[in-house]
Structures are given as C-alpha cells and as structure tokens.
Amino acid sequence: MKEVIKYFDCFAGIGGFHCGAQKINSDNYTFEHVAYCEVETNAQKVYEVACNAKNIQKINDVRDIATKKNPGGIKVKDFDMLFAGFPCQSFSNVGYRKGFDDPRGQLFFYILDMLDYYKPKYFVLENVQKIHTIKGGNLLGEMKQALKEIGDGYILHTWDLMASDYGLPQKRNRIFFCGIRKDLAEELDIEEPEKVDLSKAKYPTTWHLLEKGNVDSKHYIPAGSRKTILTKPSNWQGDVNIDNSIARPLTATMSKWHRANQDNYFSISYIKGMNPYERPEVDIESEPIRRITPLEGFRLQGFPDKYADIASQLKISYSAQYKLIGNALPVDLAYAVIKHFLDSYLEYNK
Ligand SMILES: C[S@@+](CC[C@H](N)C(=O)[O-])C[C@H]1O[C@@H](n2cnc3c(N)ncnc32)[C@H](O)[C@@H]1O
Known part of the structure; x- marks a missing residue:
C-alpha cells in the first residue's frame, strides 16, 4: 500500500512546490493536496486555477493560522508534509541583510510555530542562498538548530542547489531544508539529489x-x-x-x-x-x-x-x-529535492 502524504503548501506563490510534488511518480507514496496559504491576490488567483485548488482549504495570511501561540486561529486540515518557500526579501541583498530583525524575516518563526503545533512527519523549506552570509553564517546555524529541536525533533538535511544542475537553463541558487520527524527514522547519510544532464532536458538552453x-x-x-x-x-x-x-x-x-x-x-x-x-x-x-x-x-x-x-x-x-x-521556486528543483528526500527515507524505512 502506498503511503498517502497530505501536504500543506505554505507561502504557496504560484505553486513551485505543488507542481514539483505532482510530477513525482513513486511506488511507495503518493500525494494529497489539502491546504495552501498565500497572502497575495494575484498569486492566489493563478494558484487556484493552475493548481486546481478551488476545493482546497485556503488561508490568506500565515499569521492567522492556529498554533500554540494563536489558539483561536484557523486550524489547518490534517497534513503530513509542510512545504514552505518563505519570503526571502529580508534575507537577500535588497533587504539589507537584516535577517531576523526584519518583520519579513520573522515569518520563519511562524514555520517553527506550525511545526511545533501540527508536528507533521516531513517538511521541505526553501530560501535564498544569501542566508549563508547573514550574521557571518550564524543565522543559518540558528535556523538549523531550531528546525532540529522544534516539536518532537527532526532529522535535518540542507542542500544548496542550482537550477541549471536540475534541468532548467537558469543560474538560480536555492537552499533547501528537508526534515523528517525523529521518531520515524534513523538518520541517513544522504548526499544532495543526483544532477541532471541539461543537454537532455526539455529546454537545454x-x-x-x-x-x-x-x-x-x-x-x-x-x-x-x-x-x-x-x-x-x-x-x-x-x-x-x-x-x-x-x-x-x-x-x-x-x-x-x-x-x-x-x-x-x-x-x-x-x-x-x-x-x-x-x-x-x-x-x-x-x-x-x-x-x-x-x-x-x-x-x-x-x-x-x-x-x-x-x-x-x-x-x-x-x-x-x-x-x-x-x-517562484523552480519546479524542477522542487521535484528533485522532494523526490530524493522521500525516496531515501521511505525506501529505507520499508
Ligand atoms: C518566495 S515566495 C514563494 C514562492 C512559491 N514557492 C512559488 O513557487 O511561487 C514567498 C510567498 O510568500 C507570500 N507571503 C508573504 N507574506 C505572507 C504571509 N504573511 N502569509 C502568507 N503568504 C505570505 C508572498 O506573497 C510570496 O508569494
């Protein structure tokens, strides 16, 4: 029997994570899209049609979601996996590298609050690589530590990946944080997803x-x-x-x-x-x-x-x-990361 993984697409944008997950074809697991959260009206409109999300739970603002700190908030439908490409303005050059001191950087704490309250089995988060250089790398260290310790604890893998290594002719770097709840698996020593030969991709250039x-x-x-x-x-x-x-x-x-x-x-x-x-x-x-x-x-x-x-x-x-x-998050990167992460752990734990 395939495991059905219900996912909540947070900071959904136009659905990079959703499209990546939907492309995966596995013998071990399948996906069910249960909810999404996105504050921007144009993104919501496109997402609703392109991701077939009319009948999916929609939450506008992540700050309205029920957590321990916000018990009266909107309860997200039961989910096993959290996707979140949290806003990166505060972490990128244009945001003056304020990191956590910027209110947009604070949105990371809402992710922690959700992991603490809903305790999903898995998460995949995504951000800009500039995060490495904020506070001399300390910010990234603090984020990783927090993600490992939150809720019942998570095994964490982080990868820095370039879109052109995964089938798209674009030099776009992203950092990914992949977590699996500690009680579900032994920690594996897994490398980043295997690279794709761009010359064999749909669009080589x-x-x-x-x-x-x-x-x-x-x-x-x-x-x-x-x-x-x-x-x-x-x-x-x-x-x-x-x-x-x-x-x-x-x-x-x-x-x-x-x-x-x-x-x-x-x-x-x-x-x-x-x-x-x-x-x-x-x-x-x-x-x-x-x-x-x-x-x-x-x-x-x-x-x-x-x-x-x-x-x-x-x-x-x-x-x-x-x-x-x-x-947006490049779909091919989302696909490679989610697939590699789940294939590694779900194959191993069979
Ligand atoms: C980096 S983008 C994520 C893009 C997405 N992964 C995609 O593939 O299109 C961050 C998204 O978070 C949304 N956002 C910003 N603040 C938010 C909030 N308070 N609640 C919900 N969404 C928010 C932005 O509108 C933006 O679409």
Whole structure:
C-alpha cells in the first residue's frame, strides 16, 4: 500500500512546490493536496486555477493560522508534509541583510510555530542562498538548530542547489531544508539529489524556450533606455552580455528594465539563429533586443505553458506576472529535492 502524504503548501506563490510534488511518480507514496496559504491576490488567483485548488482549504495570511501561540486561529486540515518557500526579501541583498530583525524575516518563526503545533512527519523549506552570509553564517546555524529541536525533533538535511544542475537553463541558487520527524527514522547519510544532464532536458538552453514568432512590442527595449541598459559604464566590473544560453536568475522586478548585467535580454539574431550555444554579433545600436516574455519566464522556472494562458485570461499585468515568476521556486528543483528526500527515507524505512 502506498503511503498517502497530505501536504500543506505554505507561502504557496504560484505553486513551485505543488507542481514539483505532482510530477513525482513513486511506488511507495503518493500525494494529497489539502491546504495552501498565500497572502497575495494575484498569486492566489493563478494558484487556484493552475493548481486546481478551488476545493482546497485556503488561508490568506500565515499569521492567522492556529498554533500554540494563536489558539483561536484557523486550524489547518490534517497534513503530513509542510512545504514552505518563505519570503526571502529580508534575507537577500535588497533587504539589507537584516535577517531576523526584519518583520519579513520573522515569518520563519511562524514555520517553527506550525511545526511545533501540527508536528507533521516531513517538511521541505526553501530560501535564498544569501542566508549563508547573514550574521557571518550564524543565522543559518540558528535556523538549523531550531528546525532540529522544534516539536518532537527532526532529522535535518540542507542542500544548496542550482537550477541549471536540475534541468532548467537558469543560474538560480536555492537552499533547501528537508526534515523528517525523529521518531520515524534513523538518520541517513544522504548526499544532495543526483544532477541532471541539461543537454537532455526539455529546454537545454534559453534558445530552446524562446518564442520564435512575433511577441508584444512592449517586450522590446524602449529606444530611450537602450544605451543605459546595454552599455557598461567605464567604472563597472562584470559583464553586460545578452544572449546567455543559461539565463541569469529571474528577478521579481524584471519589468523595470534593469541593466543587462542584472537581467536577461535577447537579440533577434540569437532568437532566430541556429546556434543556441554561441552569441551572435549584434549591433546594439540598432538591432531589436527584448526581455523575456511571461511565457518564457514560466518555462525558465519549470512551469507548464498553461500558466501563461491562465495569467493572461485572469488579466494579470505583465509586471505582476514577472513578480510571480521571479518569486517562484523552480519546479524542477522542487521535484528533485522532494523526490530524493522521500525516496531515501521511505525506501529505507520499508
Ligand atoms: C518566495 S515566495 C514563494 C514562492 C512559491 N514557492 C512559488 O513557487 O511561487 C514567498 C510567498 O510568500 C507570500 N507571503 C508573504 N507574506 C505572507 C504571509 N504573511 N502569509 C502568507 N503568504 C505570505 C508572498 O506573497 C510570496 O508569494
């Protein structure tokens, strides 16, 4: 008999964890989606349709969930596994590395409170790798310790993984925290999930997922901004290369026309060319150059193409779509982590 793992998708966004879990096909276990929590309206709308969540328990704000500290709160339906890609603004560069002192960093404590109260069998949490450098690494140490000790105690594994090692042409690093309740297993010495050969993936490079036909003219760099975006000021280090076969990490603010060293831009010569691995000669004065479209963004994060249709049917603006995409967890990373973690423990404990 397969174990049915009921999961609660917290800080659900547009469902990176959900899509990753749903792709897993195991002889030992299967999943049941029981609840999700997400505060942002656009994310809720997309999630509800794309993740078929109309009849799933929905909680808007994690701070309203019942825990020991909030006994009158909303009780989450019975669940075995917690997924949580908790907001990372306070941990990333843009958040000034305030860590726990920032109210958004405090959301981590709600995860601890939930683990303490509901005592799920398993959890997988995700965050930005910058967490390593906050307070000289002490913050990460404190988080790991807390996750091991909370509730009845958990066996904890943490992995730093790059999306391009797991089937997506994007340089996106994430740290994962995987826990299994101590009473359920002996601690295993498990390595990170086995890497995937990108050349055999659905989209081996950005070129493979770029729309080859006409796209909305709004996606082309406006004439007045070309110089600032595409040329490197003399006092700058780093590259402003466009036409990268492996994309830079997608950002939530990519509608703001960042400089080329912070974002992803592609020339018509590359898009229409025949060599995905080589940058063509481009006249940056005159050649049309564009940002990625929302469909390409969803693909770069591993979401199925239906996401772009759903977002446009819901009349979600481009900038709001980029925000959802840029905040998302790559589906292929979620898939690799959840599968490897559960396969290791559920196989071993059979
Ligand atoms: C890093 S994103 C997670 C993205 C998600 N894993 C995905 O694949 O799209 C964090 C999410 O937490 C949501 N969030 C922020 N504060 C929240 C709160 N107080 N309660 C519930 N969700 C919250 C944000 O709106 C955002 O969608």
